[in-house]
Amino acid sequence: xxxxxxxxxxxxxxxxxxxxxxxxxxxxxxxxxxxxxxxxxxxxxxxxxxxxxxxxxxxxxxxxxxxxxxxxxxxxxxxxxxxxxxxxxxxxxxxxxxxxxxxxxxxxxxxxxxxxxxxxxxxxxxxxxxxxxxxxxxxxxxxxxxxxxxxxxxxxxxxxxxxxxxxxxxxxxxxxxxxxxxxxxxxxxxxxxxxxxxxxxxxxxxxxxxxxxxxxxxxxxxxxxxxxxxxxxxxxxxxxxxxxxxxxxxxxxxxxxxxxxxxxxxxxxxxxxxxxxxxxxxxxxxxxxxxxxxxxxxxxxxxxxxxxxxxxxxxxxxxxxxxxxxxxxxxxxxxxxxxxxxxxxxxxxxxxxxxxxxx
Amino acid sequence: xxxxxxxxxxxxxxxxxxxxxxxxxxxxxxxxxxxxxxxxxxxxxxxxxxxxxxxxxxxxxxxxxxxxxxxxxxxxxxxxxxxxxxxxxxxxxxxxxxxxxxxxxxxxxxxxxxxxxxxxxxxxxxxxxxxxxxxxxxxxxxxxxxxxxxxxxxxxxxxxxxxxxxxxxxxxxxxxxxxxxxxxxxxxxxxxxxxxxxxxxxxxxxxxxxxxxxxxxxxxxxxxxxxxxxxxxxxxxxxxxxxxxxxxx
Numbered sequence: 001x002x003x004x005x006x007x008x009x010x011x012x013x014x015x016x017x018x019x020x021x022x023x024x025x026x027x028x029x030x031x032x033x034x035x036x037x038x039x040x041x042x043x044x045x046x047x048x049x050x051x052x053x054x055x056x057x058x059x060x061x062x063x064x065x066x067x068x069x070x071x072x073x074x075x076x077x078x079x080x081x082x083x084x085x086x087x088x089x090x091x092x093x094x095x096x097x098x099x100x101x102x103x104x105x106x107x108x109x110x111x112x113x114x115x116x117x118x119x120x121x122x123x124x125x126x127x128x129x130x131x132x133x134x135x136x137x138x139x140x141x142x143x144x145x146x147x148x149x150x151x152x153x154x155x156x157x158x159x160x161x162x163x164x165x166x167x168x169x170x171x172x173x174x175x176x177x178x179x180x181x182x183x184x185x186x187x188x189x190x191x192x193x194x195x196x197x198x199x200x201x202x203x204x205x206x207x208x209x210x211x212x213x214x215x216x217x218x219x220x221x222x223x224x225x226x227x228x229x230x231x232x233x234x235x236x237x238x239x240x241x242x243x244x245x246x247x248x249x250x251x252x253x254x255x256x257x258x259x260x261x262x263x264x265x266x267x268x269x270x271x272x273x274x275x276x277x278x279x280x281x282x283x284x285x286x287x288x289x290x291x292x293x294x295x296x297x298x299x300x301x302x303x304x305x306x307x308x309x310x311x312x313x314x315x316x317x318x319x320x321x322x323x324x325x326x327x328x329x330x331x332x333x334x335x336x337x338x339x340x341x342x343x344x345x346x347x348x349x350x351x352x353x354x355x356x357x358x359x
Numbered sequence: 360x361x362x363x364x365x366x367x368x369x370x371x372x373x374x375x376x377x378x379x380x381x382x383x384x385x386x387x388x389x390x391x392x393x394x395x396x397x398x399x400x401x402x403x404x405x406x407x408x409x410x411x412x413x414x415x416x417x418x419x420x421x422x423x424x425x426x427x428x429x430x431x432x433x434x435x436x437x438x439x440x441x442x443x444x445x446x447x448x449x450x451x452x453x454x455x456x457x458x459x460x461x462x463x464x465x466x467x468x469x470x471x472x473x474x475x476x477x478x479x480x481x482x483x484x485x486x487x488x489x490x491x492x493x494x495x496x497x498x499x500x501x502x503x504x505x506x507x508x509x510x511x512x513x514x515x516x517x518x519x520x521x522x523x524x525x526x527x528x529x530x531x532x533x534x535x536x537x538x539x540x541x542x543x544x545x546x547x548x549x550x551x552x553x554x555x556x557x558x559x560x561x562x563x564x565x566x567x568x569x570x571x572x573x574x575x576x577x578x579x580x581x582x583x584x585x586x587x588x589x590x591x592x593x594x595x596x597x598x599x600x601x602x603x604x605x606x607x608x
């Protein structure tokens with residue numbers, strides 16, 4: 001019975017979260033075009049924020065650079081799925097050692113996997129930095145990585161098209177693809193969280209020095225989470241490219257970073273449920289605000305540009321003040337606990353013996 | 360065979376030779392030589408500011424010595440990080456407990472067992488054993504941040520035990536507890552240490568706790584060693600009475 005309860009305890013949170021994203025997918029699959037777009041992009045956001053939470057949620061180190069992994073996934077998908085004739089036109093000036101990029105072609109599922117893997121390689125290269133830094137320094141370092149990535153993508157015109165849009169990507173992402181990847185991301189993130197590495201990383205999040213004193217290799221666990229996190233965010237980038245069919249380097253910079261940080265902070269960066277709830281809640285909020293701004297709820301009177309962003313920022317400020325750990329705090333979505341013996345609390349069922357040294 | 364039964368059993372010595380650390384010219388620890396042996400409880404005592412915690416920090420690797428060397432048997436630990444020392448079996452607790460607040464008590468202990476390199480199943484076995492031994496099983500699923508001060512300290516000790524110490528460095532584990540609770544706690548630690556042939560260095564203010572549980576005492580004052588010996592001899596030493604006990608009588 002004890003092991004059955006432990007399994008139920010372990011399984012219920014990812015099951016509930018997958019159920020939640022399934023509801024969003026069903027809404028997208030059965031709704032009109034606008035609903036499908038909103039639902040699919042919300043699911044892509046879920047993938048990204050879940051990926052971000054694999055690192056930030058378990059390590060307690062906020063990253064402002066994860067959008068670079070999304071960019072890696074998106075560009076990889078573009079290179080692999082844009083039809084070869086179009087690529088030869090778009091990338092006519094590719095350097096010789098990269099000329100194979102114009103010839104290579106794959107299906108969307110392969111591109112999706114490749115997007116994740118390329119992002120994981122970027123994660124592997126950058127992991128030594130996050131393994132060595134903590135706190136504010138680590139956050140600033142991740143921002144520096146984003147700046148480097150953005151500038152490379154923006155300046156290396158022959159390969160990345162610079163500030164011009166990457167176009168001609170076939171639409172591979174459907175609502176169900178987005179759901180499948182989001183569900184897989186939730187399961188992988190949960191498995192990592194419960195793994196021996198995940199537990200040790202969460203311990204280091206709570207107290208770095210106490211973790212060191214317990215023999216925990218904090219740097220190694222941070223690096224592992226960083227790479228896994230990069231892989232998931234790369235998948236989000238591949239889905240993003242495969243849904244929008246065109247994108248611009250500016251889509252992978254500060255605006256996107258802010259949007260995703262709002263999602264994870266508002267939901268609660270310490271819990272996986274917070275990541276999912278935050279991604280869905282902010283996606284819905286952004287859509288409602290977009291419609292307000294377009295005048296659809298105000299009789300055609302458009303609101304001044306930027307009002308939607310102002311409101312999102314204001315919501316974030318309120319949440320940070322009222323609930324610093326977000327809507328979910330450290331809680332996970334769980335089924336209501338069954339109470340025994342006329343509603344006696346579980347705590348009262350604990351053995352009566354006093355812990356040694358209890359005050 | 361349980362995970363705890365597989366703990367190291369060989370006799371060892373943890374020693375600091377002529378160790379010192381200076382902060383901006385202030386000698387917090389100055390030429391202290393100290394030695395803890397497997398299976399014994401060594402009390403490190405002295406008035407406030409005498410360098411007890413700094414000595415513990417030097418031994419555990421939280422501070423790097425500005426002079427002297429630290430050895431675990433024939434291994435020079437002087438340049439080893441706190442984590443590397445912990446992996447070699449030199450494990451410490453902190454004055455303030457420093458538990459992993461938002462993890463449950465069980466997770467606190469299991470994380471340390473995993474940090475010591477145990478497999479998951481072994482770590483779980485050892486965790487349950489320690490929780491039971493320190494009577495924490497009733498609060499095992501409670502988050503550590505919600506515990507009373509006494510249970511926080513007990514959780515910190517449980518975590519240290521899960522790290523499979525060959526030497527356990529305890530920084531005021533009985534602070535905030537009454538004498539009975541404190542003696543009960545130290546007796547439990549002593550029993551645990553003896554069963555595993557683990558050496559204990561106990562930094563403690565409460566002299567009744569120290570006198571009742573330690574095999575030997577090492578007295579510090581102003582960062583220097585005053586005397587080292589058996590509790591009875593230390594208690595009757597005129598210098599100790601003057602600098603330490605004198606304040607109580």
